[in-house]
Amino acid sequence: MRQPEFVHLHVHTDYSLLDGACETGELLDEASRQKMPAVAITDHGNLFAAANFFYEASKRDVKPIIGCEVYVARGSRHDRGEKAAPNGNGRNVNLEHGETEPGERGSNHLVLLCENQRGYQNLIKLVSTGFLEGFYYKPRIDYDILAKHSDGLIALSACLKGAVTEAVADERYDQARENAYRLRDIFGKQNFFLEIQDQGLDIEKAVNPQLVRLSKETGIPLVATNDCHYLHHEDAHAQEVLLCIQTGKTMGDANRMKFATDQFYFKTAAEMAKVFGEIPEAMRRVAT
Numbered sequence: 001m002r003q004p005e006f007v008h009l010h011v012h013t014d015y016s017l018l019d020g021a022c023e024t025g026e027l028l029d030e031a032s033r034q035k036m037p038a039v040a041i042t043d044h045g046n047l048f049a050a051a052n053f054f055y056e057a058s059k060r061d062v063k064p065i066i067g068c069e070v071y072v073a074r075g076s077r078h079d080r081g082e083k084a085a086p087n088g089n090g091r092n093v094n095l096e097h098g099e100t101e102p103g104e105r106g107s108n109h110l111v112l113l114c115e116n117q118r119g120y121q122n123l124i125k126l127v128s129t130g131f132l133e134g135f136y137y138k139p140r141i142d143y144d145i146l147a148k149h150s151d152g153l154i155a156l157s158a159c160l161k162g163a164v165t166e167a168v169a170d171e172r173y174d175q176a177r178e179n180a181y182r183l184r185d186i187f188g189k190q191n192f193f194l195e196i197q198d199q200g201l202d203i204e205k206a207v208n209p210q211l212v213r214l215s216k217e218t219g220i221p222l223v224a225t226n227d228c229h230y231l232h233h234e235d236a237h238a239q240e241v242l243l244c245i246q247t248g249k250t251m252g253d254a255n256r257m258k259f260a261t262d263q264f265y266f267k268t269a270a271e272m273a274k275v276f277g278e279i280p281e282a283m284r285r286v287a288t
Contacts, residue, residue: 004269004270004272004273004280004283005269005283005284006036006224006269006272006273006283006284007036007037007038007039007040007065008031008036008039008040008225008226008228008266008267009040009042009065009067009111009113009156009223009225010040010042010069010111010156010158010159010195010197010225010226010227010228011027011039011040011041011042011228011266012041012042012043012044012069012227012228012229013027013041013043013049013053014049015043015046015048015049016043016044016046016229018242018243018245019044019229019242019243020043020044020229020230021229021230021231021235021238021239021242022228022229022230022231022266024041024049024052024053024056025056026231027039027041027053027231027266028053028056028057028060028062028064029060030231030266031060031062031266032060032061032062034268034269036062036269037062037063038062038063038064038065039062039063039064039065040064040065040066040067040113041053041064041065041066041067042067042068042069042111042112042113043068043069044068044069044071044138045068045069045070045071045127045130045131045138045139046068046127046139047066047068047123047124047127050066053066054066065113065114066113066114066120066123067111067112067113067114067123068111068112068123068126068127069109069110069111069112069158069159070109070110070111070112070126070127070130070139070140070141071107071108071109071130071134071138071139071140071141072107072108072109072110072140072141072142072143072146072163073106073107073134073140073141073142074106074107074108074163075106075142076142076144077129077130077133077134077140077141077142077144077145078133078134079106079136080136083106084106084107084136107138107140108158108161108162108163108166109158109159109161109162110146110155110156110157110158110162110163110183111155111156111157111158111162111195111225112126112153112154112155113153113154113155113156114152114153114154115152115153115154115191116152117152118151118152119151119152119153119154120152121152122149122150122151122152122153123149123153125149126141126145126146126149127139129141129145143182143186146186147186150186150187150188150191153187153191154187154191154192154193155183155186155187155191155192155193156192156193156194156195156223156225157180157183157192157193157194157195158195159195159197159227160197160201160203160204160207162195163179163183164176164179164180164183164194164211164214165195165207165211167179168207168210168211168214169203169206169207173210173214176210176214177214177217177218180192180194180214180218180220181218184218184220189219189220192220193220193221193222193223193285194211194214194215194220194221194222194223195222195223195224195225196208196211196212196222196223196224196225196276196279196282197224197225197226197227198275198276199226199227199259199260199261199263199264200260200261200263201260201261212279221281221282221285222279222281222282222285223282223285224272224275224276224279224282224283224285226263226264226265226266226267226272227264228264228265228266228267229259229264229265230264230265230266231265231266232265232266233262233263233265235265236259236262236264236265239259239264240258240259243256243258243259244256269283
């Protein structure tokens with residue numbers, strides 16, 4: 001039987017500080033072991049792992065895809081305080097963890113992947129601007145500067161905190177479609193994808209059929225990802241400890257922030273095919 005094809009395009013290394021637990025060398029070793037031709041890194045708001053990731057990949061048979069999961073302000077990156085509060089009826093919830101984070105206020109996630117050298121230069125510009133001009137709890141950019149530096153970048157609509165998926169989750173389908181068209185206009189028809197994930201969250205069961213519908217209506221293709229924060233299934237406990245350190249909680253605190261499931265790991269192609277068997281075309285799309 002032919003093995004399913006898959007490349008992870010949404011991965012957080014240990015430079016997603018106290019949130020991701022994938023060391024770059026071990027990540028590349030695991031991708032190589034699974035015979036994946038490439039793998040991406042998409043740390044939250046930074047490119048700190050990029051140089052070492054590229055260097056380590058040169059020693060292995062895995063193509064490195066440099067990326068970032070950026071924070072995009074709903075308004076201007078210069079907004080602070082009340083101006084940075086959420087617009088519309090967005091719930092301002094960190095849906096991955098199940099509760100609000102201060103740095104999530106008034107911003108959405110967006111995954112950016114470098115297609116070429118020009119894209120890498122633009123990603124550096126965007127990430128630097130997030131820290132130098134847009135920092136408010138988190139390094140933020142906005143749609144204005146995104147449009148100016150989109151060349152050479154492939155964009156994925158991101159997780160449940162992405163502008164498209166969040167609107168779907170809030171039952172604002174028309175807004176989700178508008179957000180999708182806005183991003184497609186910025187990156188172009190060939191370089192924007194609707195990201196679909198299934199980590200076993202109840203909200204994903206409601207959202208994913210609507211993303212499939214949106215893809216069919218708009219012609220924007222789907223790409224399947226797993227929001228990888230650790231390498232192996234058994235690493236879920238260590239990930240919980242990291243989150244406790246990040247939030248100043250203890251493992252005994254019933255109200256501590258934690259991932260709702262233990263499925264945020266570097267799954268095999270076969271595991272991903274089992275999850276997304278009904279939409280195999282989303283599995284085969286590889287941004288390389």
